[in-house]
Amino acid sequence: MIKAPLSASFVQSIVFAVVVLCSHHASFAQYQTDDPWPQTTNITKPWTRWWWMGNAVDGAGIEKALVSMGKAGLGGVEIQPIYGVKGEEANYLDYLSEEWLLALDKTIALADSLGMQVDMTLGTGWPYGGPQVTQEYAATKLVVDTLRLEKGTKIERRLHPSNKKDRPQAELKYVLAYDASGTFKNLTPLVENSFLKWKAKKSDHTLYILYIGKTGQQVKRAAPGGQGPTVDHYSKEAFDNYVKPFDQAFESHGQKIRSIFNDSYEVYHTDLTPDFFEAFEKLRGYDLAPYVHLLFDKDKNPKGNRIRSDYRETLSDLLLTQFDEPWTAWANNKGFKTRLQAHGSPGNLIDMYASADIPECETFGSMPYDIKGFRREHEDIRQGDADPVMLKFSSSAAHISGKPLTSSETFTWLRDHFKTALSQCKPEAEDLLLNGVNHIFLHGSTYSPAHAEWPGWKFYASVNFNANNTIWEDAPALFSYITRCQSMLQTGQPDNETLIYWPIYDVWDDYLKGTLFFQFKIHSLDEWLLNTPFYRTTQKLMSQGISTDFISDRFIEKAEVVDNKIVLPGGSYKSLVVPKCDNMPLSTLKKLIALKQEGASVIFEGLPKSVPGFYRYKTRNEELTKLVSNIPETKETQNLLHDLQDADVQAETLVETGLKFIRRRIGKEKIYYLVNHTAKHIDSYIPITHTTEGVTLLDPLDGNYGKAKIKRESNRTMVKVSIPSGGALFLKTGANEGLQDWPYFRPMDIEYPIEGDWKLSFLKGGPKLPEAATVRQFGSWTALSEAAEYFSGTGSYEITFDNPSEEITNWQLQLGDVRESAKIFVNEKYIGTVWSAPFNLNIGSLKKGKNKLRIEVTNLPANRIRAKELRGEEWKIFHEINMVNKDYEKFDATKWRPMPSGLLQTPTLVPLKLEQNN
Numbered sequence: 001m002i003k004a005p006l007s008a009s010f011v012q013s014i015v016f017a018v019v020v021l022c023s024h025h026a027s028f029a030q031y032q033t034d035d036p037w038p039q040t041t042n043i044t045k046p047w048t049r050w051w052w053m054g055n056a057v058d059g060a061g062i063e064k065a066l067v068s069m070g071k072a073g074l075g076g077v078e079i080q081p082i083y084g085v086k087g088e089e090a091n092y093l094d095y096l097s098e099e100w101l102l103a104l105d106k107t108i109a110l111a112d113s114l115g116m117q118v119d120m121t122l123g124t125g126w127p128y129g130g131p132q133v134t135q136e137y138a139a140t141k142l143v144v145d146t147l148r149l150e151k152g153t154k155i156e157r158r159l160h161p162s163n164k165k166d167r168p169q170a171e172l173k174y175v176l177a178y179d180a181s182g183t184f185k186n187l188t189p190l191v192e193n194s195f196l197k198w199k200a201k202k203s204d205h206t207l208y209i210l211y212i213g214k215t216g217q218q219v220k221r222a223a224p225g226g227q228g229p230t231v232d233h234y235s236k237e238a239f240d241n242y243v244k245p246f247d248q249a250f251e252s253h254g255q256k257i258r259s260i261f262n263d264s265y266e267v268y269h270t271d272l273t274p275d276f277f278e279a280f281e282k283l284r285g286y287d288l289a290p291y292v293h294l295l296f297d298k299d300k301n302p303k304g305n306r307i308r309s310d311y312r313e314t315l316s317d318l319l320l321t322q323f324d325e326p327w328t329a330w331a332n333n334k335g336f337k338t339r340l341q342a343h344g345s346p347g348n349l350i351d352m353y354a355s356a357d358i359p360e361c362e363t364f365g366s367m368p369y370d371i372k373g374f375r376r377e378h379e380d381i382r383q384g385d386a387d388p389v390m391l392k393f394s395s396s397a398a399h400i401s402g403k404p405l406t407s408s409e410t411f412t413w414l415r416d417h418f419k420t421a422l423s424q425c426k427p428e429a430e431d432l433l434l435n436g437v438n439h440i441f442l443h444g445s446t447y448s449p450a451h452a453e454w455p456g457w458k459f460y461a462s463v464n465f466n467a468n469n470t471i472w473e474d475a476p477a478l479f480s481y482i483t484r485c486q487s488m489l490q491t492g493q494p495d496n497e498t499l500i501y502w503p504i505y506d507v508w509d510d511y512l513k514g515t516l517f518f519q520f521k522i523h524s525l526d527e528w529l530l531n532t533p534f535y536r537t538t539q540k541l542m543s544q545g546i547s548t549d550f551i552s553d554r555f556i557e558k559a560e561v562v563d564n565k566i567v568l569p570g571g572s573y574k575s576l577v578v579p580k581c582d583n584m585p586l587s588t589l590k591k592l593i594a595l596k597q598e599g600a601s602v603i604f605e606g607l608p609k610s611v612p613g614f615y616r617y618k619t620r621n622e623e624l625t626k627l628v629s630n631i632p633e634t635k636e637t638q639n640l641l642h643d644l645q646d647a648d649v650q651a652e653t654l655v656e657t658g659l660k661f662i663r664r665r666i667g668k669e670k671i672y673y674l675v676n677h678t679a680k681h682i683d684s685y686i687p688i689t690h691t692t693e694g695v696t697l698l699d700p701l702d703g704n705y706g707k708a709k710i711k712r713e714s715n716r717t718m719v720k721v722s723i724p725s726g727g728a729l730f731l732k733t734g735a736n737e738g739l740q741d742w743p744y745f746r747p748m749d750i751e752y753p754i755e756g757d758w759k760l761s762f763l764k765g766g767p768k769l770p771e772a773a774t775v776r777q778f779g780s781w782t783a784l785s786e787a788a789e790y791f792s793g794t795g796s797y798e799i800t801f802d803n804p805s806e807e808i809t810n811w812q813l814q815l816g817d818v819r820e821s822a823k824i825f826v827n828e829k830y831i832g833t834v835w836s837a838p839f840n841l842n843i844g845s846l847k848k849g850k851n852k853l854r855i856e857v858t859n860l861p862a863n864r865i866r867a868k869e870l871r872g873e874e875w876k877i878f879h880e881i882n883m884v885n886k887d888y889e890k891f892d893a894t895k896w897r898p899m900p901s902g903l904l905q906t907p908t909l910v911p912l913k914l915e916q917n918n
Contacts, residue, residue, distance in 0.1 A: 002750040004804070034738045036696050036705055037487060042117050044487040045075030046479055049409070049444030051459040053878065054084020055223050056091040057103050061449045063110055068467050069445065070114040073479030078119040078261055078339075078441060079107065081223030083880035085457055094225030095124050096245055101253040108256045117258040119339065122246060122327075124226025126263040129219040131228040132245050135169055137238035138229035142272040142516065143170050143213035144296065148206055149177075154199035159191065161211055170211040173277070176292055179203040184290040208292050215269045221880055233265075234273035234318035239326050250334055259337035259358060262327065264409075264522075265344035271311075271517035273318060283317055284310045285615040300511045306614040309508040309583075311516050313613070316347035324355040332357070339407055342394070344521045348504050350552040353397030358439065361394035361432075362409035364522065365886075369427045370679045372725040373817065373837045380419045382886040385522045386428065388435050389538050390529065395436020396550040399494045402570035407439035408432045411463045416886040418455075418862040419899065420463045421820040422471055422478045423836040429482055430675045430728060434662050438489040440482055453875070454766060455865060460881045470765065470792050473858040474821040477833040484700035488730050489673065492666035496547035497574040497649050499566065500538055501556070501588075503581035505612035533580040537605060537640075541577070544641060545652035547663055551576065553588045561598040575647040577640065580606030586620050589627055589634075596633040601647035603637050650689040650715075657682050659723070672731040676723040683746075685711060685718040692733035695719050697742045700728055702832065706742030720744065726837030745842065745912040747812060752804045752909040754853065758797050760784075760902070763856065765793010766864055780819070781902035782863065789898050790867030797855045797903060803846040810912040811846060815839045816905030818857065825854040842912065859901035866893040 038044070048069065069077065081095050093100040108118045123130055129139075143166050149155060161170045175187040175196060180203060187198055187207070217230040232238035273279075280288045288307070295311060297304040328338045340356030342349050353359035365384035368376060395406040410429060414420045429440060445466045448456030456468040465475060507528050512518050520528055529535050541548050551559075555568060556576075565572040578584075578592065589608060596602040607628045611620040628634050637643045641651070652661060658678035664671040670690045676682050688695075695708040695717065708731070709720035722744055723729055760781065761772040770787035775797065782789040815822060821835035824843065831843050868875060869892070876883040876891065883891040 004750055004752050036698060036732055036736075036739075037484065037703065038491050040483055040487055042075035042115055043405070043439065044483050044490060045073055046440045046442060046482045046486070047076040047078065047119070048074055048442040048465055049080050049462075050077040051444055051446040051462070052079060052081045052223065053447060053457050053459070054088055054091070055081050055093040055095060055100055055103075055225070056084060056088045056449070057093065057447055058091075058449070059103075059106055061447065062103065062107050064450070065445075065447060065466070066107070066110050066114055066116065070116050072472065073476045073483060074116070074442075076111065076117040076119065076258065077107075077445070078121065079104065080121050080444070081124040081226060082459060083125070083221050083878065084224060086877040086879060092224040095130075095223050096249050097225060100225070101249055104254055108254065112256060118256070119259045119261050120254070120257055121261045121263065122243070123219065124223035125219045125221035127219070127230055127265065127267045128233070128242065128262065129217075129228050129230035130222075130226050130242075133229045133231045133238075133242060135214060135229070137232050137235065137241050139215040139217055139267055139270040140232050140234075140272045140274060141213045141215045141269050143211035145209040145211075146206055147209065148204070149200040150204050151200055151202065154197070155207070156197045158195045159209055160194065161213065165216070166211065166213045169214040172209070173212050174208070174210040174289060174292070176208045176210070176289055177205045178208070178293045179205050182293070186289060206293065208296075210292065212272060212274055217268055217270075220266065230267055230270075232273055233267055233270065233323045234276070234315065236322040236326055238273075239323050243330055257336050259339050260327075260331045261339045262341065262356075264341040264362060265519065269517065271315065276314070276318070279318060280311070280314045283314055284613065291614070295516060296514065298514060303614065305509050305511060306612070306617060308511075308514075308516060309505060310613045310615070312346060312508040312518055313505075315517065316351075319345060319347045320351055320355060324352055328356055341409065343390075344519050346517055346519055348502075348552050348554070349393045349520050350397050350400075350502060350550055351554050353394045354401040354403070354555070357403060358405045358407050359394040359397045359403065360407040360409065360441070361391050361437065362412060362443075362522065363391075363428060363432065364412045366414055366424070367428060367431065369677050371427060371677055371837050372679050373839065374427070374726065375421075375424070380416045380886070382413050384428075385525070386431055387525055387529075388431065388542065389535055390522055390525060391432065391435035391437070392538075392548070393550060398570070399436065399496060399549045400499075400551055400555050400568045400570045404490065405439040406437050407441055408437040409443045410440050412443045413461055413886055414463055417458070417883070417891065418469075418865045418893070419860055420471070421860060422474060423820065425463075425478055426481070426836045427677055427726070430660075430677070433485050433489060433673065434660050434675060436494070436662065438486050440486065455861065455875060457878070458883070460878070460883055470794075470858050470861045471820065473794060474823065474833050474835050477821070477835045481700055484698075484703060485673065485728075488671055488698070488700070489662070489664065492664045492671060493571055494549070495663040495665040495670065496549045498541065498546055498548045498644065499551045499573050499576040500534065500541070500548050501576065501578045501581075502534055502550050502552060503579065503584065504552070505583035505585070506532070506581050509583050509612055533606065537577060537579040540640075543655065545655040545661075546644065546649060547652070549573070553585055556588055556591050559591070559595060561595055561600045564599040564601070566595060566600045574649050575601040575603060575644055577644075578602065578604045578606070582609050583612040584608035586611050586624055589624060593627065593631055593633045601643070602633070603640060603643045603647075604634060605637055605640060607634055607636055652687075652689055654686040654688065657684070657686055659686065669732070669734040671733075673728070674721065674723060674731065675728045676725055679725055681722070681724045683722040685720050687713070687716045687718055688731065688733075689716050690733050691715060692717055694734060694736040696732040696734075696736045696739060697721070698730040698732060700730060701836075705739070707736050707739045708742050709744070722746075724838045724840070744915040745810060745812070746915060748911045748913055750911065751814070753906045754799060754801055754909060755906060756799055756801065758799045761796050761798075762791065763794045763796055765791055767791070767867055769793075778903050778906050780898070780900040780904060782898040782900065790863055791901070792859055792861040792864035794856055794858045795902055797857065798852070800850055800852050803848060803851055804909060805911065806848050808911045809845045810914060811843050812910045812912050813841050813843050814908045814910055815855070815903060816908070817903075819859050819899070819901045819904060821858050822903075823856040825856070827852050828854075853907070855903065855907065857902050860899050862893070862896065862899040863901065866896050866898070869893045
């Protein structure tokens with residue numbers, strides 16, 4: 001790259017053709033007449049979880065916050081009441097009180113007037129529970145005591161749990177005796193008024209004394225009026241009792257709520273419901289009592305694993321049929337939709353997610369990216385859990401069940417408090433979108449009244465998207481990006497052609513440390529997902545550019561074959577892959593064989609060795625063995641990718657460039673979302689499998705669009721793209737004769753640093769505005785003065801400079817290292833906002849002679865909160881967890897170093913050459 005002084009004339013030795021397409025790239029789309037971007041709605045916009053701390057809200061505060069959020073580009077809020085603020089107790093509103101319900105109604109009405117909508121959680125904090133939950137309907141656990149009786153000895157005593165904490169609520173269920181051979185005796189009828197008298201006459205016995213106990217778990221982070229026990233999630237009767245206060249409340253309030261939300265399953269140690277044993281016998285076909293001793297066998301014998309698998313499957317069935325499905329039915333009956341985070345539950349995640357109208361995943365912590373210039377300082381991050389395979393459980397459930405939206409709790413603990421930049425949000429959001437999410441919820445925004453001193457009220461795990469955070473200044477640019485992406489990704493239908501069977505019975509059949517209650521959590525993927533054949537197969541197919549969805553046994557039962565395709569409630573698929581697995585229900589294997597016999601492509605990477613569970617398993621295993629041995633359709637594949645190709649599943653080899661993608665279909669045409677998380681600029685023709693007469697390129701960053709250069713090679717289309725590191729594009733196939741050509745700009749090998757005396761003045765922020773300064777050498781403004789070191793807000797860099805060459809009609813302004821976002825004004829005209837890598841902006845042409853450039857840079861709030869704590873000013877005034885850092889340790893900003901702020905490098909102009917579109 002040649003560097004030229006700004007005052008120098010254009011280098012004559014550089015010869016190129018200048019094609020005048022438009023005044024500047026940012027305004028290119030305004031000349032189009034047939035806008036290919038879908039219409040923006042409140043659903044295509046991002047939403048936010050809205051923390052109501054202590055429910056200390058009022059009408060004026062609600063209105064101010066909603067107006068601010070709507071103006072910034074949010075489409076809706078999810079009300080989440082949470083613990084309160086010290087000193088505000090007099091302003092608390094009890095949850096579901098008349099005052100609280102009137103605040104809810106005001107919120108809904110105001111949101112509606114602003115074109116927004118409102119969701120709410122069915123409780124405060126998490127998980128579901130509250131004052132209406134009596135001990136009868138509280139979360140339940142199995143309490144087990146064992147007693148060894150030698151031959152000839154007897155028991156003669158009153159029975160109660162050995163753990164004193166369990167005694168107040170425990171109810172005796174069974175007293176079961178087993179001898180060394182496993183012979184079983186039910187001693188329960190011998191118990192009178194909790195007193196047992198019995199003698200082990202002929203042999204040694206072990207007594208298992210089973211109680212129906214209570215976990216004692218209370219609602220976590222509850223708001224005023226929402227405190228109480230966690231509800232039993234395996235009981236329809238408990239659910240019906242739980243919603244009684246809501247039945248009453250919704251008779252005259254909350255009429256226009258969009259959906260009801262249920263957070264991640266954080267109901268701990270609950271492995272029972274009062275009628276569990278009766279339900280177990282009905283669902284699994286045998287009485288559990290004779291085999292209880294095997295549930296707790298520490299020798300990991302196969303028979304014990306089978307019974308534990310049945311136990312775990314029963315918990316899954318009860319959660320689905322007695323709680324999740326009734327919950328959605330209840331909400332739908334009132335005109336509400338449901339949003340469910342199924343992860344963390346003990347059940348089949350695919351079925352659980354699919355039971356809601358809007359399945360919702362979440363990400364937690366920060367993921368690494370190779371994006372050039374992307375910052376991920378070790379001291380500020382918490383390792384993330386955004387595994388693409390995990391994310392696809394929720395979107396797969398939506399796709400196979402025909403639900404148009406998949407949502408996500410987004411940016412939880414992305415960085416430490418006050419240290420998250422918009423640029424660091426972008427790739428995290430993109431990974432969600434690439435894996436099927438199309439309805440992003442920020443985590444989140446805290447209600448903060450006008451009288452609260454800066455930084456206002458703050459929830460302990462959120463980025464906090466509101467006006468108290470400096471990133472709010474340029475957050476509309478992030479929201480616009482998400483909105484454009486979601487408007488495309490909510491269009492048409494998913495276009496994943498291959499199903500992958502999830503062998504959950506292999507997990508349930510594992511010993512799993514002997515626990516009966518196993519949670520499928522996002523924070524412990526190594527326990528149940530990583531290093532499994534299912535995970536490896538999914539990764540293999542994704543790396544080859546094959547789009548996949550996951551399928552459960554229940555949805556396999558629903559599948560039909562039409563024109564050799566597998567048809568589900570949500571759409572059709574060309575193939576179904578069965579990874580290597582040890583256990584598969586006989587009914588599932590029979591259905592897979594039937595689908596294959598009807599003409600569907602069902603590919604076995606491996607064949608099951610056994611049926612799961614205990615009931616008549618030897619007989620069922622014999623039948624499974626015959627099916628595997630004698631049916632031609634059960635032949636294992638020798639080449640998975642070849643068999644998929646035979647099923648007309650074509651790999652998108654564009655992934656070989658390093659691009660990530662997701663694809664949707666509109667009729668016979670396709671939409672591709674391409675994201676470049678590599679360190680290189682991808683500037684080439686890339687292949688897509690779809691044959692088409694035209695391709696439209698759409699840039700979600702600025703809204704520009706135009707006709708792409710394409711070439712045809714056999715059965716695929718080659719599309720010219722130019723995507724910088726950190727950039728993204730949409731490709732939309734189909735006729736586009738009315739559109740202008742996409743401007744393929746290429747930076748020339750010369751740059752002009754904008755050097756001279758820059759005026760730096762501070763526009764807004766705190767704790768106070770630093771004095772203006774003249775900048776000649778760029779670096780962090782924190783080095784200018786003590787006031788600048790402590791300052792968080794917006795500073796303005798201004799300079800007047802000579803046009804380096806009047807022959808250039810398209811210039812790119814390159815800002816380099818920006819901390820953290822910047823609005824660009826050229827000759828007092830707003831050009832755009834630079835907020836993500838690569839921090840470049842095409843600014844079009846310049847005036848002859850003198851030009852004025854103003855760059856308004858906004859930094860993070862970290863330096864201001866550091867200053868506040870160094871002065872000894874206390875702001876952590878919250879009940880419950882108060883404030884912690886990313887590692888859940890005491891928050892202490894006095895230990896921080898100043899965060900670099902402003903423009904750290906000299907802004908540079910680079911001329912752009914426009915390639916001919918032929």
